[in-house]
Amino acid sequence: MGIDLDRFVWYDTEWLIINVTMAGAELLGYGIHMVLFILAMFILTRRKTAGKKLLLIYTVAMALFGTTQVVLNVAEAVCTVQLFVQGGTTSSRQQLRKAVLALDLAQTFVFFANNLVSDSLLLYRCFIIWGSRWPPVVLPGILIVATCIVGYGTTISEISHRALAFDAIAPYVFAAVATIVLMVFTVGRIWWIRRDALRVCHGGEVLNRYNTAIAMILESGALYFFPTIILLIPMPLVPRAIITGIATHLINIAPTLIVVRVGLGHDIQGTIQSLPGNAASTRPPTQISVPPLQPPSPQMLHIKQSEDDDLWTNLKTDV
Template sequence: MNFTVATSVFEDNLTSLVWNIIKAGVELLFYGIYIVLFILAVYTLAGRKTRGKQVLLAYTWTMAILGTTQLILCLLGTAETVRVLVQQGTGSKSLSLRASLNNAQYLIFGFNNLLTDSLFLYRCFITWGCQWKAVVLPGSLVILTFAIGCIIIVVDPSDTTLIRIPFVVAAVTNLVLVTLTAYAVPFVK
């Protein structure tokens, strides 16, 4: 039995496969680094007898679970892309599955980002001597990043221009938090 596939369909699937393999490779590399840092963090936190240790351990474990879930979804998306290319299919079921995997990844990334930024926000708050006015702007940016990410997932997550907006806002949030924290270290008592 001889099958023919339009060249454009094959090229689209092949391009998608290449990008998914690159994405999975980069995620695996960073995940490997993260696991080492995660183990170090758990070991360090477990040995401390300070106030708030349990909260930090809960944050650490939650971020690890979310990161692992996101990696698994990335690998599933790559496997689905390979399956589509091998079977030379472009069915709506496959596209729907890939879209669902991408949406789940975006949502988990949003929650993980909310969690990490709130931890960084808390660190900034403590560095500023528990002054609420120091964290109003970055706190608003943290909430805005999460809200924009959720709205885009609902509106149109396939729009590559829209999907960049939460990443830009998250970068601005982190720059503001780093600047405020760095400024507070030498000047706030």
């Protein structure tokens, strides 16, 4: 019984289209990432920014992961093209198929490691917005680590040809849930601070600045969330390859964009801390009403003094 070469040609043709398409999409996403990376490095090295060293480490790490992924993907596409055009013997074609599989698995390992690093930056942002408190970041932190563990588990199962301990889509489900939880915790905290701030300062400017901070959170979260959800929807392989290729670098684009904003002074932490009811404060805002054009009464002298109340200082001076 002979080998059905037509079946192999059909398979290789389909794999060629998928891999070349994905490589093109990855190069597009990688190009956008590199523009943001260069901009982030330029800004961070020339401006004084809080947490500058940590941001530099994250930025360089994500750039290295992104570069590794695009190199692996292009190498896989080249091997696939060679597999398609090479007549060769069955053994040589089998070697090329093994190389393609190895490159594909290597990309998977790098992807989940990259996801762990980039998500940890978003987790750190949530930690800072909550006033450097640990309890709010425990659950999203567990989900981020679980995404990496489940992703590696499914990959190892594929390598060993064993039954998958988890469904193949499980890592993406964990990633989507982690993103939602991070957005809810971060946006919820900003909304709560905004509510307290509006009790003290009424006006469109305060409202607009908090709304801007919330919009920034939702924007970066959407860059993560929607590609993940789309990947969970059944669709033809070629459109899926395009989305996968772009999503591979969106996990670097969103955090690098955050780094650029921090360097430019448009970071969320700075926006919040410049307004009443900031995240670092655990006390509710205090309102002190003083009757106009009247000397302070004895009762007013017993008003509780806050740490940075200029009005109280002026009252003491007047008395």
